[in-house]
Amino acid sequence: MTPYERLMSEGVPTGTFGGPRTESELRAAPAASTASQQAARRAALEQAQHGWRLPDERSERNRERTREAQRAARAGEHAAPPRHLRIVRDDTHAA
Template sequence: MTPYERLMAEAIPSGRFGDPDVGSPARRAPASASPEQQAARRALLVQEQRGWRLPDATSQRKRERSLERSAERSRERARTRHLRLVPDPTDTRAA
């Protein structure tokens, strides 16, 4: 039987390619963690990820370019945000 046939023989693909589950501890699903354990794990991940950046030069150039574009958009918005005086179309003072 080919690997493709073995995969297609599974009703719901489990990644075992037709092999029976031997029930070893390595193959069993991990026990679910308590909400407190999940919260602690999440807090640890958030703490580790805070401030992390790719250390290569390409990533640094991308960050700088993004900051430059953001600053340019901010300057552009600041220039166009001001009100402009428009002549009143119903002004009858003109002779």
């Protein structure tokens, strides 16, 4: 038997992570939800996520950079150029 034939002889996964589905599970349609139920779920999700932030240091540095840029924009100043860029006056100093 070739590898392709062995692969094709295997059963197709059903996604149940176990035995085959019963007839009642196959016939059961998912419960329909109304627009108001969907809106209620959405509101609960948004309320749960309100104010949530990643607690790591990188995220905090990104938030601080964003706050600095916003303060500079409100004050009419230009934000500092990114640290990985430097301004070169002419081509003689470019590397």
